[in-house]
Amino acid sequence: MRISVVLPAKNEAGGLPRTLERLREVLPEAEVIVVDDGSTDQTAALAAGLGARVLSSPYSMGNGAAIKRGARAATGDVIVFMDADGQHDPADARRLLDKLAEGYDMVVGARNWEGQAGVSRGLANTFYNWLASRMTGARVRDLTSGFRAVRADKFREFLHLLPNGFSYPTTSTMAFFRSAYSVAYEPIPVAKRIGKSHIRIFRDGVRFLLIIFKIATLYSPLKLFAPVAGAFFMLGLGYYLYTFITQHRFTNMSALLFSASVIVFLIGLISEQITALNYRRDA
Incomplete structure (x- = not known):
């Protein structure tokens, strides 16, 4: 060697x-x-x-x-x-x-x-x-x-x-x-x-x-994007529960946070697929 x-x-x-x-x-x-x-x-x-x-x-x-x-x-x-x-x-x-x-x-x-x-x-x-x-x-x-x-x-x-x-x-x-x-x-x-x-x-x-x-x-994109998406979802859920208890309504901010969680997760999913394709191409 x-x-x-x-x-x-x-x-x-x-x-x-x-x-x-x-x-x-x-x-x-x-x-x-x-x-x-x-x-x-x-x-x-x-x-x-x-x-x-x-x-x-x-x-x-x-x-x-x-x-x-x-x-x-x-x-x-x-x-x-x-x-x-x-x-x-x-x-x-x-x-x-x-x-x-x-x-x-x-x-x-x-x-x-x-x-x-x-x-x-x-x-x-x-x-x-x-x-x-x-x-x-x-x-x-x-x-x-x-x-x-x-x-x-x-x-x-x-x-x-x-x-x-x-x-x-x-x-x-x-x-x-x-x-x-x-x-x-x-x-x-x-x-x-x-x-x-x-x-x-x-x-x-x-x-x-x-x-x-x-x-x-x-x-491994999802290791980064999934926790961020989860954080947005939990923030949206928490804010929705707060506004529902105090105002009895679903606010635009809750909708925005839920939408952000879905978008971030989908970006991570697409990134994961791109990574898999790159691995296959290299192989």
């Missing part, structure tokens, strides 16, 4: 050498690809000097764009994605690969609460995990972890869905679950990163939330 390791890197000259040296110790047989996302420091030169294959961009395109470039260029049957900032111990990559060898299609390195970058990030990730679990019907233990091992052919099926920003873990995890590919989680420790994080809590947090809904509507 050929292994490729892809590290997206933007101005990671501080932590990259230590990560690459450790990688060579634990995975000497692996192809190592560093995707330089428009760095303005010595990231590319350091990576090349340490024997990595370097893919450089003339300007920053985003973490997701770097992941896509690396996935296309990788020659291995299995791809390990990890950060270049020193947070991930390359020795843990072997654990992910051992778990993958049990028959899984993707293994994600799951962080515990201590591995979260602050309380706000930890609370946000807990909410994302819960929401993604509801949408996919499977337990999502770490939706945003960038440390994972995947089977290359299956991961490339979803490259067109991956955004260019900081949310490729979210998209790929939900896509694997909704496509009935097996996903496992392996607990990993996370060290404090070297350098400054490029993630912005509010901007990227809203983006993660939108991606969860996007993938849910792409793979």
Whole structure:
């Protein structure tokens, strides 16, 4: 089984050498690809000097764009994605690969609460995990972890869905679950990163939330539309009971809420049929 390791890197000259040296110790047989996302420091030169294959961009395109470039260029049957900032111990990559060898299609390195970058990030990730679990019907233990091992052919099926920003873990995890590919989680420790994080809590947090809904509507629309339709119906029913008791009549607002529930449900039903047709076409 050929292994490729892809590290997206933007101005990671501080932590990259230590990560690459450790990688060579634990995975000497692996192809190592560093995707330089428009760095303005010595990231590319350091990576090349340490024997990595370097893919450089003339300007920053985003973490997701770097992941896509690396996935296309990788020659291995299995791809390990990890950060270049020193947070991930390359020795843990072997654990992910051992778990993958049990028959899984993707293994994600799951962080515990201590591995979260602050309380706000930890609370946000807990909410994302819960929401993604509801949408996919499977337990999502770490939706945003960038440390994972995947089977290359299956991961490339979803490259067109991956955004260019900081949310490729979210998209790929939900896509694997909704496509009935097996996903496992392996607990990993996370060290404090070297350098400054490029993630912005509010901007990227809203983006993660939108991606969860996007993938849910792409793979299982009724999981999103049915609860909304049910909420409109219950609001209409509650308002009708209130007006019937107090005014002894059926109001226009009740009719509007009931109509909205039917329309939203029918939109979800049509979306579900379109999804089924897309699956049949791909098959």
